[in-house]
Amino acid sequence: GRTVLTFGTYDVFHVGHLRLIERAAALGDRLVVGVSADALNIAKKGRPPVFSEEERMEIVAALKPVDEVFLEESLELKRSYLLRYGADVLAMGDDWKGRFDDLSDIVEVVYFERTPSVSTTALIEHIVAR
Ligand code: C2G
Numbered sequence: 001g002r003t004v005l006t007f008g009t010y011d012v013f014h015v016g017h018l019r020l021i022e023r024a025a026a027l028g029d030r031l032v033v034g035v036s037a038d039a040l041n042i043a044k045k046g047r048p049p050v051f052s053e054e055e056r057m058e059i060v061a062a063l064k065p066v067d068e069v070f071l072e073e074s075l076e077l078k079r080s081y082l083l084r085y086g087a088d089v090l091a092m093g094d095d096w097k098g099r100f101d102d103l104s105d106i107v108e109v110v111y112f113e114r115t116p117s118v119s120t121t122a123l124i125e126h127i128v129a130r
Pocket residue numbers: 007008009010011016017019020034035036072075091092093094095113114115116117118119
């Protein structure tokens with residue numbers, strides 16, 4: 001069977017996240033999801049996610065299309081994660097378009113269009129403004 005890998009933070013889980021996961025799952029027989037570590041987000045954005053890595057992994061693991069989750073501890077380890085999980089496909093949102101093309105020697109790299117006008121940042125702003 002074909003194994004698909006995708007990565008994300010999935011903070012304040014929303015329908016954009018769900019649709020990406022559903023499309024990724026449809027590319028193969030088994031979907032493995034790397035959920036980015038709190039430390040990675042702090043390093044990248046200067047603040048921790050709203051939900052902890054344990055909570056974010058728990059939510060993603062409970063989704064019907066998801067077979068397995070793991071903690072993504074470094075953005076530089078994509079190649080070793082793909083090999084570790086025996087991935088045939090890497091699926092990412094098109095905000096990452098072109099960024100992982102160097103991995104196409106070991107997997108098929110697929111970029112999906114993002115769901116328009118939904119983001120964790122916009123959601124937080126919407127809640128704060130209410
Ligand atoms: N997504 C989407 N539509 C949106 C919002 C997000 O399709 N409106 C997709 C993103 O393109 C991504 C996935 O949902 O493929 C998870 O999004 P984020 O949590 O924002 O993930 P990100 O922080 O980009 O991933 O190695 C990558 C890191 O794990 C970070």
